Amino acid sequence: MEMKYLGLEISKLRTEMGMSQKELANNICTQSTISRIEAGEVYPAIDTLLKIALKLQVPVEYFIEMLFHKDVLESERLIKDIEFHLKEHNYKKIISIIKHNKIDSENIWLNLYLEYLLDIAHYYLKIITPEECISSLKSILDFSNQTTIQFRFLHIKISNSIANIYAENGEIPKSLYYYNKILKEHFHKNYSDHKIYETLITVLFNKCNILYELKDYEEALETANLGIKKSKETSFFFLVGQFLYYKGQCLEKMNGAITEIKEVYKQALFFFEFLELPFYISAIKQNKNKYLD
Structure with missing residues (x-):
């Protein structure tokens, strides 16, 4: 033992x-x-x-x-390895890793987590349809032990993925329903484990993106401001630059003050450079150069 x-x-x-x-x-x-x-x-x-x-x-x-079980540390290494490739969107590698690692059937949470990631990988590789993926993800949510699936906020991550898939396939009302449901149930609770806010801020960012695409600039701006505020409160700064970028774009569309727009984009660039995000640094310099002088 x-x-x-x-x-x-x-x-x-x-x-x-x-x-x-x-x-x-x-x-x-x-x-x-x-x-x-x-x-x-x-x-x-x-x-x-x-x-x-x-x-x-x-x-x-x-x-x-x-x-x-003696394989707890091995399970943690497996999770970290998979999450690295998830950030790189390397779905073929994720499938390969899962297939080559035999998981004890008694490790219920890890099996649920891997089942979820397999569904996501199969969807993005077009092995299964959006409808099949959503149906499978909903089954995981509906038929799993609620205490188990809430560990590491897996239930929130799955719901966020369902919302993302709806959004990617043009079903915006269903997408917003899931984003809003997650935020309504969890965003204003006082969690002692701040890791949950990383997940919730990601949900908030996804919602901001959808609202901007819908040209609902006022609500997108409000969502971006909330994301900036919560990012600072929780010291989770990974998405703050993107929130600032959306804020700048909303202010442009709403004919906001040029001085404010410039300041917002300069702040966004600061965070992109601080976090060493070359894609976003290049994008803001290319698309918003006139505001960065």
Whole structure:
């Protein structure tokens, strides 16, 4: 049994949530017990493990897996490898990785995650139709254990993908329905794990893009401003340059003040350069050069 890995994971999740050992132990056990669990010195009782899981907002199955399976670290490496290729849109590589890695059937969350990514990869490679992909993704949402699928916000990522596919195939009302549903259910909640905001800000950006394409510039501008604000609040700056770019475009369409438009595009360029995003640096210099003097 892998006590050491369980203890390290509890410590990592607790730290990510900004929680002390004393706060985690409150109404569960003593701080000393938490310390010994994190050090891998003792096995937690099942009721203690359940309470810890609830407090750290993860399914208890995740911790149980760490106690009974030795491949937890390998699973984490697999996820990181796949997510790297996902960012590169290398869907053939994703399919190859998944096919060459046999996953224990008891690792329910990882199997759901890989099933989701296979659907996405098959869709973008045109192996399945948009309708088939959406149907499969909805099945994952509808028939999975809700505690399990909420781990690492997989349910939000799947809903966001459904919205994206609707948008890419011209079904804008359905797309906006899913974006708005996600944001309404989650955006204004006070989550202690700020990683969720990375996902929610991505949803907000996708919505902003759709609104701009619909020429609803006022609402697109409002959405862009909200994205900028939330990005700064959560220190998730990866999309702030794109939000600023959309803000500048909306102000142009709405005949905003030239001085404000210039300032917005200069801020966007600053973030593109700071984050070393050559595609966006080139695009803004080429398309908005007159505002960057």
